[in-house]
Amino acid sequence: MNRQIQTLIRYEWKTFVRNKFQLLLLVITFLFGLYAIYYGQSEINAQRETINAVTALETKEFSQYKGSFTTEMENQTQEQTQDIASRPEYAWYRHGYHAILPPHDYAPLAIGQRDLFRYYYRLTGTSLHYQLFENELANPVNLLTGNFDLSFLLVYLFPLLIIAFCYGLFSSEKESGTLALLQIQAVSIRKIMLVRMAFYFVLITGLAIFISLIGLCSSGNPFTEENMLPAIAWVIGTTLYCAFWFGLLFLIISFKKGSAFNAISAAGCWLLLLIVVPAVLNVIVTVKYPLSSATLAGLTRRTGLENEDDEEESKEVIMEFLAHKPELAGSDSLMKNNMLPKAYAAFTTLKDINSQQEVDHYNDKVAKRNQWTSQFLWLSPAVNMQEILAEITQTDLNTFLDFQNALADFHGKITDFYFTRLFWDRPILLEDYEQLPVFEMSEDLNRGNIIWFGLGKILIAAGLVFLVGFFRINGGIKK
Amino acid sequence: MNQLIFIAKKEIKVAIRERLVISLGAIIILLLGVALYAGYISYRQQQQIITQTQIEKRQEWLNQGDKHPHIAAHYGTFVFKPKTILSLFDFGLDAYTGTSVYLEAHHQHEFMFRPAQDHSSMIRFGELSAALVLQVLVPLLIIFLAFASFTRERESGTLKLLMSQGTSFNTLTWGKILAYAVMLVVILLPFLLGLVLLSVSHMSYDVIPDIIVRVAMLVLIYGLYLCFFIAFSVWVSLRSGSGRNALLTLLTCWIFFAILLPKTVANLSESFYSLPSMREFKAQIDETKRNGLDGKTPRSVRMANLKKEYLEKYGVDSVQQLPFNFEGVSMQAGEEFGDQVYDYHLNNLREIFHKQNQLGSIASLFNPYLAVQHLSMALSGTDTHTFIHFEEEVERYRRELVRKMNQDMAENSKYGEFYGYKAGSDLWGEIEDFSYRVPTAWQLLSYYKLELISLMLWMALTMVLLHVANRKMKPIHE
Numbered sequence: 031m032n033r034q035i036q037t038l039i040r041y042e043w044k045t046f047v048r049n050k051f052q053l054l055l056l057v058i059t060f061l062f063g064l065y066a067i068y069y070g071q072s073e074i075n076a077q078r079e080t081i082n083a084v085t086a087l088e089t090k091e092f093s094q095y096k097g098s099f100t101t102e103m104e105n106q107t108q109e110q111t112q113d114i115a116s117r118p119e120y121a122w123y124r125h126g127y128h129a130i131l132p133p134h135d136y137a138p139l140a141i142g143q144r145d146l147f148r149y150y151y152r153l154t155g156t157s158l159h160y161q162l163f164e165n166e167l168a169n170p171v172n173l174l175t176g177n178f179d180l181s182f183l184l185v186y187l188f189p190l191l192i193i194a195f196c197y198g199l200f201s202s203e204k205e206s207g208t209l210a211l212l213q214i215q216a217v218s219i220r221k222i223m224l225v226r227m228a229f230y231f232v233l234i235t236g237l238a239i240f241i242s243l244i245g246l247c248s249s250g251n252p253f254t255e256e257n258m259l260p261a262i263a264w265v266i267g268t269t270l271y272c273a274f275w276f277g278l279l280f281l282i283i284s285f286k287k288g289s290a291f292n293a294i295s296a297a298g299c300w301l302l303l304l305i306v307v308p309a310v311l312n313v314i315v316t317v318k319y320p321l322s323s324a325t326l327a328g329l330t331r332r333t334g335l336e337n338e339d340d341e342e343e344s345k346e347v348i349m350e351f352l353a354h355k356p357e358l359a360g361s362d363s364l365m366k367n368n369m370l371p372k373a374y375a376a377f378t379t380l381k382d383i384n385s386q387q388e389v390d391h392y393n394d395k396v397a398k399r400n401q402w403t404s405q406f407l408w409l410s411p412a413v414n415m416q417e418i419l420a421e422i423t424q425t426d427l428n429t430f431l432d433f434q435n436a437l438a439d440f441h442g443k444i445t446d447f448y449f450t451r452l453f454w455d456r457p458i459l460l461e462d463y464e465q466l467p468v469f470e471m472s473e474d475l476n477r478g479n480i481i482w483f484g485l486g487k488i489l490i491a492a493g494l495v496f497l498v499g500f501f502r503i504n505g506g507i508k509k
Numbered sequence: 510m511n512q513l514i515f516i517a518k519k520e521i522k523v524a525i526r527e528r529l530v531i532s533l534g535a536i537i538i539l540l541l542g543v544a545l546y547a548g549y550i551s552y553r554q555q556q557q558i559i560t561q562t563q564i565e566k567r568q569e570w571l572n573q574g575d576k577h578p579h580i581a582a583h584y585g586t587f588v589f590k591p592k593t594i595l596s597l598f599d600f601g602l603d604a605y606t607g608t609s610v611y612l613e614a615h616h617q618h619e620f621m622f623r624p625a626q627d628h629s630s631m632i633r634f635g636e637l638s639a640a641l642v643l644q645v646l647v648p649l650l651i652i653f654l655a656f657a658s659f660t661r662e663r664e665s666g667t668l669k670l671l672m673s674q675g676t677s678f679n680t681l682t683w684g685k686i687l688a689y690a691v692m693l694v695v696i697l698l699p700f701l702l703g704l705v706l707l708s709v710s711h712m713s714y715d716v717i718p719d720i721i722v723r724v725a726m727l728v729l730i731y732g733l734y735l736c737f738f739i740a741f742s743v744w745v746s747l748r749s750g751s752g753r754n755a756l757l758t759l760l761t762c763w764i765f766f767a768i769l770l771p772k773t774v775a776n777l778s779e780s781f782y783s784l785p786s787m788r789e790f791k792a793q794i795d796e797t798k799r800n801g802l803d804g805k806t807p808r809s810v811r812m813a814n815l816k817k818e819y820l821e822k823y824g825v826d827s828v829q830q831l832p833f834n835f836e837g838v839s840m841q842a843g844e845e846f847g848d849q850v851y852d853y854h855l856n857n858l859r860e861i862f863h864k865q866n867q868l869g870s871i872a873s874l875f876n877p878y879l880a881v882q883h884l885s886m887a888l889s890g891t892d893t894h895t896f897i898h899f900e901e902e903v904e905r906y907r908r909e910l911v912r913k914m915n916q917d918m919a920e921n922s923k924y925g926e927f928y929g930y931k932a933g934s935d936l937w938g939e940i941e942d943f944s945y946r947v948p949t950a951w952q953l954l955s956y957y958k959l960e961l962i963s964l965m966l967w968m969a970l971t972m973v974l975l976h977v978a979n980r981k982m983k984p985i986h987e
Contacts, residue, residue, distance in 0.1 A: 069776050080786040087788075142630045146605075146623065152788070163621045167787050169862050170605035171869065171893055173625070175775035176633045182772065190764060198753070205753075289753040294529065294653055297760055301649065306540070308634030309641060313547040315628070316636065320554040323622030324562040327587050327609040328569075330621065334580070400629045413631055420630045427629045 063241035070138030070179040119371035122155040122448035135250025140181035142425025157378040201289040277496035284502035344373035351376030358453040436471040443467035516684025548597030578914035585613030593890035599640035601891025655742035660752040778865035837919025880963040
């Protein structure tokens with residue numbers, strides 16, 4: 031590092047330390063950061079508690095069933111419990127399994143859509159669609175306002191901090207009359223501005239990374255296998271995003287206008303990227319791909335057989351169902367035992383099969399919307415950044431769509447488990463409890479790609495604005 | 510007076526010369542146009558689907574065939590949340606409240622489907638609505654217009670000249686305020702006309718009965734809000750040493766009002782008063798249904814009591830001897846008990862919502878943005894209170910439906926013969942179709958007293974500040 035740069039940095043440090051307002055701004059931002067981390071963690075911890083409570087309920091339910099095989103039956107309740115535990119005609123619609131989407135360790139840092147979607151479901155063998163569409167309790171006012179989490183701080187507030195620090199880097203020299211003095215130095219204005227920018231870049235990005243590290247370390251161990259890459263991506267993302275805003279400010283400065291112009295244009299850019307572009311895209315997507323859940327609502331109706339006394343109707347329904355599941359059709363006692371439960375099981379499954387197309391059609395439309403919007407992410411690095419952060423912490427829309435698909439698979443496993451026993455007239459035995467269906471959700475293999483590709487876009491945007499500024503700033507200074 | 514108009518004219522001329530302001534004004538007009546157009550299209554699309562589906566569901570109910578009334582009560586029907594025409598102006602909570610609900614016996618289903626769930630996380634940045642433009646972007650335009658109103662005169666030395674001509678600070682200030690107000694009116698007028706035309710043309714078949722009052726109130730409230738911003742910006746400019754300082758102060762205020770405070774308040778309310786999860790809520794209801802509201806009267810005891818009560822009342826020995834089907838009575842009693850339990854737990858839940866939202870109302874005293882946001886949603890029929898009112902109407906309808914079914918069962922069927930009796934389309938037709946009207950503007954505004962007070966207070970405060978500043982100001986810079 032040569033002497034000039036050292037002098038410049040020393041000078042910048044002195045002005046920075048003397049400016050109490052700027053120091054205060056940094057301290058406030060830091061405190062906001064701590065609050066954002068705390069808030070995110072308390073939100074996600076509440077979800078974790080719910081998950082624990084729900085899991086405990088399930089464990090209790092199934093240990094009762096298991097216990098009923100070994101205890102002597104003394105009263106009616108115990109007999110009932112054993113019936114539910116061992117007889118598939120009761121068990122198939124009573125045994126409740128929880129499908130849970132546990133939060134990633136870093137979900138507190140970017141809550142994303144996690145407050146909006148359900149993250150746990152209790153599923154039984156009855157109609158999937160009857161169980162799928164219930165909402166989690168939430169105050170719509172607070173959903174509308176959104177969360178003050180670390181991603182909000184980084185995406186919304188750090189750009190403002192950068193604007194506040196940098197908008198006057200050139201114009202204040204001009205306005206205080208020191209510009210002429212700078213121009214007669216051997217160092218070019220470009221170099222002076224670059225060094226000053228770099229100084230604040232290190233300072234502010236340093237703060238952003240510091241807060242991020244506090245968040246990353248206090249929310250989980252960044253060195254475990256599943257946290258390592260997200261943590262690295264988070265830090266890289268933060269750096270690139272700050273770099274983009276510094277680049278943009280550099281571009282604005284390169285016009286060499288007054289402070290007011292710089293402040294207005296910078297604020298205008300912020301407004302455009304954080305409010306106008308996403309708001310316009312959202313409204314366009316709503317109009318372009320209209321979706322109404324009204325069409326799905328009917329699927330949740332609880333219907334039954336027309337006449338439960340009518341054996342012919344039951345037989346018809348069972349036969350229709352068995353056409354889809356021939357492997358369940360072999361039992362000799364098929365049409366003798368438990369006609370009604372079998373007919374009901376067949377009925378709800380058929381209903382699901384018939385309405386699946388409608389659900390798929392709807393989900394396709396949601397996916398199309400999502401696809402359409404993601405095309406335009408390059409328009410606003412801010413929106414892009416938010417999506418990336420949600421992607422990193424697995425709180426994005428795709429995660430929840432995957433979760434819903436996994437739910438359908440899980441429901442299939444549950445019905446298979448009970449229906450093989452119901453239709454083959456086999457009781458559920460104690461050893462069967464060792465092989466109960468288990469919820470599984472496969473890792474989204476595309477996630478890494480989406481994150482790195484998105485970060486690449488921010489890098490390009492940052493490079494672009496910086497380069498234009500770099501070539502502009504030296505022109506026209508001689509005046 | 511002449512002087513005032515003269516100053517205003519000059520101010521408008523200066524503003525028009527600045528390309529930045531012109532282009533910002535053009536952007537605002539464009540955005541308002543897009544917002545209004547998109548809002549209208551989306552209103553039409555949603556309204557159409559909702560009306561159509563509602564008719565379908567009504568037909569399904571009417572044509573469900575002959576069946577036992579209790580089975581019909583389980584078959585149930587659906588209600589969809591109608592869009593109000595003013596929702597094209599302010600989407601409010603529409604994306605975050607559920608849109609449809611299934612009505613059946615024994616169960617109070619929650620509203621399903623929040624439209625925001627059909628969007629990527631970008632939806633959390635907000636949707637472009639005219640309300641968003643007016644609440645967030647127009648104040649910014651005002652700031653850009655007015656931040657230099659006095660500092661420019663001061664920095665270029667024209668302030669002294671003006672003073673030496675005998676202009677008072679008072680005339681100068683009001684002249685400038687008038688100029689900005691006129692410019693805003695010009696920018697907003699086409700939009701206003703569009704809004705009035707659209708809402709009046711849809712008046713006859715909308716769920717809002719008093720649309721004209723509401724539009725007038727909206728105009729008044731936004732007028733107050735924007736006037737406040739103009740006066741406040743001019744005051745800041747009057748008090749600031751340089752344009753740069755005035756701009757920074759104003760931008761900081763704006764960010765604090767529009768971005769930081771609303772989020773912080775919402776989050777704090779969430780931390781102070783936390784909601785139970787749906788599972789816990791449902792578990793509590795089941796628990797109370799099982800063991801009674803006092804926790805020690807199980808269902809069997811309640812049923813025995815009811816039976817005893819009826820046997821004694823009619824002086825008979827068994828329920829079979831009653832002149833009606835006791836099953837219908839007990840079914841209805843069970844239903845009413847279930848309703849009572851549900852009301853109890855729902856009230857607890859609503860209480861939490863209320864406390865959370867109350868915090869927002871209190872915060873609006875310190876933040877005119879929040880005040881306007883709440884009032885605007887209320888007048889557009891997209892706020893919490895309208896939604897709660899809607900939920901209550903739906904629940905009332907459900908109870909009436911179930912009651913009629915149980916009554917019919919008690920009157921017309923025999924004890925123990927569940928499949929023996931079937932009702933038909935006559936009974937289904939007795940249930941009127943669900944129709945909804947939002948509460949009147951005055952009823953709604955009574956929930957928003959703090960917000961109204963807030964707007965008045967801020968306006969008054971700014972007037973006082975301006976008055977004091979005008980009197981104290983000296984033209985000569987020390």
